[in-house]
Amino acid sequence: MGFPHKSHARETPLLTRHFGEEEARTLDGWKKRGGYQALEKALAMTPAEIIDIVKESGLRGRGGAGFPTGMKWSFMKPGDGKPHYLCCNADESEPGTFKDREVMRWTPHALVEGCAIGAYAIGAETTYIYIRGEFTEPLVWMDRAIREAYDAGILGANAMGTGKRIDMYVHKGAGAYICGEETALMNSLEGQRGNPRIKPPFPAVSGVFGQPTTINNVETLAAVPEIIMKGAAWYKGMSLSNPKSTGTKLYSVCGNIRYPGTYEVLMGFPFGEFLHDVCGGALDGRKLKAVIPGGASVPIQTMEEAEATLMDYEGFVAQGSMLGSGGVIVIDDKQSMVRVIARLARFFAHESCAQCTQCREGTAWTTKILERIRDGQGTMEDLDTLLDLADLMTGTTICVLSDSCAVPVVSGIKKFRPEFEALIHGKRVHPVLSAVA
Amino acid sequence: MGGVESPDMAAHDSPAHGKPHVPVFSGAVRGELDELLTRYPTKMAALLPAFWIVQRERGWVSEDSMAEVAGLLELTPAYVKGVVTFYTMYHQHPVPKYFIQVCTTSPCGICGAEDVVRSLLRHTGAAELGVPSADNRFAVIEVECLGACGFATPIMINEEFIESVTPENVPDILKRLG
Numbered sequence: 001m002g003f004p005h006k007s008h009a010r011e012t013p014l015l016t017r018h019f020g021e022e023e024a025r026t027l028d029g030w031k032k033r034g035g036y037q038a039l040e041k042a043l044a045m046t047p048a049e050i051i052d053i054v055k056e057s058g059l060r061g062r063g064g065a066g067f068p069t070g071m072k073w074s075f076m077k078p079g080d081g082k083p084h085y086l087c088c089n090a091d092e093s094e095p096g097t098f099k100d101r102e103v104m105r106w107t108p109h110a111l112v113e114g115c116a117i118g119a120y121a122i123g124a125e126t127t128y129i130y131i132r133g134e135f136t137e138p139l140v141w142m143d144r145a146i147r148e149a150y151d152a153g154i155l156g157a158n159a160m161g162t163g164k165r166i167d168m169y170v171h172k173g174a175g176a177y178i179c180g181e182e183t184a185l186m187n188s189l190e191g192q193r194g195n196p197r198i199k200p201p202f203p204a205v206s207g208v209f210g211q212p213t214t215i216n217n218v219e220t221l222a223a224v225p226e227i228i229m230k231g232a233a234w235y236k237g238m239s240l241s242n243p244k245s246t247g248t249k250l251y252s253v254c255g256n257i258r259y260p261g262t263y264e265v266l267m268g269f270p271f272g273e274f275l276h277d278v279c280g281g282a283l284d285g286r287k288l289k290a291v292i293p294g295g296a297s298v299p300i301q302t303m304e305e306a307e308a309t310l311m312d313y314e315g316f317v318a319q320g321s322m323l324g325s326g327g328v329i330v331i332d333d334k335q336s337m338v339r340v341i342a343r344l345a346r347f348f349a350h351e352s353c354a355q356c357t358q359c360r361e362g363t364a365w366t367t368k369i370l371e372r373i374r375d376g377q378g379t380m381e382d383l384d385t386l387l388d389l390a391d392l393m394t395g396t397t398i399c400v401l402s403d404s405c406a407v408p409v410v411s412g413i414k415k416f417r418p419e420f421e422a423l424i425h426g427k428r429v430h431p432v433l434s435a436v437a
Numbered sequence: 438m439g440g441v442e443s444p445d446m447a448a449h450d451s452p453a454h455g456k457p458h459v460p461v462f463s464g465a466v467r468g469e470l471d472e473l474l475t476r477y478p479t480k481m482a483a484l485l486p487a488f489w490i491v492q493r494e495r496g497w498v499s500e501d502s503m504a505e506v507a508g509l510l511e512l513t514p515a516y517v518k519g520v521v522t523f524y525t526m527y528h529q530h531p532v533p534k535y536f537i538q539v540c541t542t543s544p545c546g547i548c549g550a551e552d553v554v555r556s557l558l559r560h561t562g563a564a565e566l567g568v569p570s571a572d573n574r575f576a577v578i579e580v581e582c583l584g585a586c587g588f589a590t591p592i593m594i595n596e597e598f599i600e601s602v603t604p605e606n607v608p609d610i611l612k613r614l615g
Contacts, residue, residue: 004588083478095542095582133489133526134583136598169476174485174524177581191484191510193523209478254544254586261587296543296582327544327586335547343543347581353523 003102003262008278012238014248015222016264019106025141027148030109036154038225042117043162047078050121054224056232058239058246063089063180063217064295064325066313069224075204076122076212084124085213087189088115088221090131090138091173091180094295095347096327099250100218102262104131104138107222108145114221116155116166117228122214125165130185132173142170177351181399182215184353195353196399219250241268245312249326253279256286256332265311272307275330286332290416294324296344297404299411300337320411337416338423341408342370348405359402362393366405378424383413458501461494462487462509470509480510484520488527497528525580533569535614537561538580538593539602545582548589549603554579556604557592560611
């Protein structure tokens with residue numbers, strides 16, 4: 001549902017259908033809604049059978065990269081004699097994204113159940129749910145749900161009476177966007193600075209504590225119980241566009257839109273109708289100008305591109321962007337694109353872990369130039385410098401934070417160049433800017 | 438990474454702020470740390486959780502408490518400081534009673550977050566961002582994306598997360614704090 005708004009008739013609420021229901025947060029309430037039947041069913045299957053179902057369902061990672069979940073799980077070699085770990089990435093920090101927060105604070109047991117099934121499937125006895133420190137409310141609900149699950153014998157040394165051990169702990173982050181990058185998350189969990197690691201080795205070979213590890217996003221894991229209950233074919237059938245993108249996807253919609261909130265639609269839903277109909281379109285007297293559809297790290301779309309997009313992994317790429325995390329940032333005609341992009345660059349500069357020169361220097365320099373243009377002090381040469389910098393910042397560092405900073409800059413200059421040039425030539429075209437100046 | 442307990446522990450225990458360091462981890466709090474240690478295969482992994490406990494107990498993270506945690510987790514104080522300073526949520530100096538963080542990243546920025554900042558500064562009496570108010574009850578800082586963009590503008594007052602703050606409802610929120 002479009003929480004905090006009522007569900008729109010064109011949504012397909014699956015993970016979101018109990019948002020806003022107080023009772024669904026408790027173990028009893030969750031069981032009343034069919035909770036933990038999927039875990040019971042899964043524990044009676046072999047891990048390989050579970051992985052096959054997830055593979056067959058077509059479920060892909062919902063954190064941003066879209067890697068097939070079943071395949072990721074199959075990288076964990078059974079019987080290698082090593083402890084395996086499952087890490088749930090709940091460090092949701094990508095600007096524009098807040099869906100995992102809603103999953104955790106409204107249906108915490110859905111995540112506990114998904115993690116338990118995932119852990120069993122990959123042969124892990126221990127799961128860590130890494131939640132960003134600012135998420136005080138989700139932290140409370142997840143802690144409570146895990147405690148309830150332990151007390152009920154769902155988790156622990158004899159999970160659901162099967163003799164299998166499933167331990168689960170919440171690990172609270174402490175303020176660092178980069179810890180949402182999976183290798184930084186593992187370092188942080190180990191008690192280190194959140195610096196990303198060079199890959200390979202990949203986490204399935206040497207992850208947290210040097211052991212085989214799988215890292216999955218909250219939304220990905222929360223979808224698993226549904227797939228176990230209703231089957232791979234059912235999930236696979238939930239697609240309006242192509243067989244490579246299946247199921248439902250949560251979108252966090254924010255910015256200059258009438259009904260901001262968390263929405264859930266089928267893969268392949270038309271983006272134009274989604275924005276104008278499901279989310280209510282522009283605010284009174286305004287016009288939508290641009291959309292960043294997958295969190296701050298994906299290319300900015302013009303409205304023409306957005307309106308031609310089918311909402312799935314391939315559909316966003318075909319229209320010049322990416323599905324990313326599903327964080328839809330809507331920007332209207334009252335906003336200055338330069339200002340929006342300059343603030344995003346500042347975000348990345350602040351959040352750079354500073355390991356790699358291209359990122360540490362590049363994000364800071366990019367921010368300085370953009371703020372200079374924003375303040376009417378830019379030159380045409382600055383635009384070339386920004387593009388050169390972006391080139392040097394792309395594909396040259398340990399992780400993609402550096403690339404992520406370059407993305408809105410390049411797509412912004414390419415698609416909204418007149419706004420940059422107007423500021424450089426001293427034309428104050430935006431009411432927001434003239435108010436600030 | 439990590440390493441053995443520093444031979445200079447005694448020096449770090451010396452009174453850095455005029456008072457001897459009273460250990461954070463004693464009694465029930467020590468028990469809490471011991472329970473945490475059972476969750477991880479290494480002691481080092483309890484580092485972030487340990488500092489959440491320190492901050493809850495003391496309001497901030499001092500060099501003395503970094504040395505204390507270093508000793509307990511068999512790490513050097515230098516290593517521990519390197520980690521603590523990476524994370525923005527640990528206060529490395531005492532903060533006013535109400536520490537207010539306002540999200541101003543682009544999604545909130547285009548929904549008027551800067552007006553919320555101005556309103557908070559005006560109503561708390563803080564002269565500028567990061568500078569405590571004259572009565573030392575408030576400090577207001579900008580923070581990067583709080584992950585509640587659909588509820589612009591979110592703010593945090595200490596551990597309390599407040600959604601949909603506007604320049605207009607700031608006075609009510611502050612009044613509630615008493």
